[in-house]
Amino acid sequence: MAGSPAAGGRCDELARLVAGAVGGERLAVARLLSLVENAPARWQAIGAALAPHSGAAEVVGLTGAPGVGKSTTTSALVRAYRDAGRRVGVLAVDPSSPLSGGALLGDRVRMTEHAGDPGVFVRSLASRGSLGGLAIAAAQALRVLDAAGFDLIIVETIGVGQAEIDIASLADTTCVLLAPGAGDGVQAVKAGLLEIADVLVVNKVDQPGAERTVTDLTAMTRMRDDDRRPAVVRLAAAHGQGVDDLVERIAEHRRHLVATGGLDRRRLTRAADEIRGLTLHAVRERLAAPEHQARLAELARAATAGTVDPWSAARRLLAEMATAPGEPPATR
Numbered sequence: 001m002a003g004s005p006a007a008g009g010r011c012d013e014l015a016r017l018v019a020g021a022v023g024g025e026r027l028a029v030a031r032l033l034s035l036v037e038n039a040p041a042r043w044q045a046i047g048a049a050l051a052p053h054s055g056a057a058e059v060v061g062l063t064g065a066p067g068v069g070k071s072t073t074t075s076a077l078v079r080a081y082r083d084a085g086r087r088v089g090v091l092a093v094d095p096s097s098p099l100s101g102g103a104l105l106g107d108r109v110r111m112t113e114h115a116g117d118p119g120v121f122v123r124s125l126a127s128r129g130s131l132g133g134l135a136i137a138a139a140q141a142l143r144v145l146d147a148a149g150f151d152l153i154i155v156e157t158i159g160v161g162q163a164e165i166d167i168a169s170l171a172d173t174t175c176v177l178l179a180p181g182a183g184d185g186v187q188a189v190k191a192g193l194l195e196i197a198d199v200l201v202v203n204k205v206d207q208p209g210a211e212r213t214v215t216d217l218t219a220m221t222r223m224r225d226d227d228r229r230p231a232v233v234r235l236a237a238a239h240g241q242g243v244d245d246l247v248e249r250i251a252e253h254r255r256h257l258v259a260t261g262g263l264d265r266r267r268l269t270r271a272a273d274e275i276r277g278l279t280l281h282a283v284r285e286r287l288a289a290p291e292h293q294a295r296l297a298e299l300a301r302a303a304t305a306g307t308v309d310p311w312s313a314a315r316r317l318l319a320e321m322a323t324a325p326g327e328p329p330a331t332r
């Protein structure tokens with residue numbers, strides 16, 4: 001494949017797009033993000049081309065159940081960071097449904113406030129197939145925005161289950177949003193959200209029961225035994241109340257990360273997570289190829305016949321996949 005005219009043309013196109021994105025061309029950014037979303041076969045090339053240009057952005061995650069006010073908060077934060085002169089990227093990742101739409105459409109409408117501002121770029125990513133795939137795509141999309149010079153990137157994602165926590169872990173600072181309501185804190189504990197929170201945000205404090213939620217959450221943070229309990233922020237995003245405090249708490253968390261070496265540790269963990277994810281993804285992809293499926297069927301027959309045990313069969317399959325023809329050897 002390498003060296004064929006088609007591949008050469010695509011390399012040129014990719015190099016042009018990356019150069020364009022780094023130079024701040026919005027069309028190039030949009031095109032790269034579309035490639036990330038629609039062409040998993042090109043993730044490797046895109047990731048490799050972007051790697052030298054990324055790693056500078058500060059990434060803030062907003063996670064919480066649908067309806068707690070993540071998009072409203074994102075919009076309020078964008079406003080605040082723009083006022084502070086930052087260039088802001090927004091990545092809304094929706095793992096809930098392949099057919100998603102409703103929620104993201106709403107987000108798009110709300111974000112029209114920032115349409116036409118060259119210092120803001122908003123993009124949604126919805127789940128197509130595997131959640132693991134979505135996490136990989138989200139990491140690549142983040143790199144695109146980072147390389148394009150958006151120095152603060154907000155990642156908005158629904159917080160339920162393991163893969164979403166992977167997406168949340170793309171952030172340097174993770175804000176977990178809750179809204180007043182019976183049992184909300186308990187739900188957060190169940191979903192493992194408290195453990196990933198660097199800042200806990202009680203949004204909709206204009207609604208009844210907010211103080212109770214703040215009290216409950218503050219008590220729950222005392223159960224965390226690590227060096228740093230998350231701050232609990234009161235927010236009414238729809239009314240712009242508490243936004244400055246949230247911005248300050250995010251900055252405070254970042255200062256803490258930088259001062260303690262936590263930022264480097266997080267980035268190391270993230271790199272390991274990404275490599276692990278890419279490895280598992282590659283194995284799954286290869287296993288799905290017709291020749292390996294045929295081989296799997298053959299080994300299954302042999303296992304049933306008792307001529308090979310499943311462990312040896314798996315080892316053989318792995319070895320054969322590692323030397324699969326047509327796969328370029330790993331670089332970098």
Ligand SMILES: Nc1nc2c(ncn2[C@@H]2O[C@H](COP(=O)(O)OP(=O)(O)O)[C@@H](O)[C@H]2O)c(=O)[nH]1
Nearest residue numbers: 065066067068069070071072204236237238239
């Ligand atoms: N009362 C009140 N409603 C809010 C507040 N923030 C957001 N909302 C409303 O909550 C609903 C869901 O907000 P949205 O940002 O779309 O939530 P998301 O699903 O987490 O992104 C919308 O109708 C918002 O207008 C707030 O501070 N107070």
Ligand SMILES: [Mg+2]
Nearest residue numbers: 070071103107
């Ligand atoms: Mg939303």
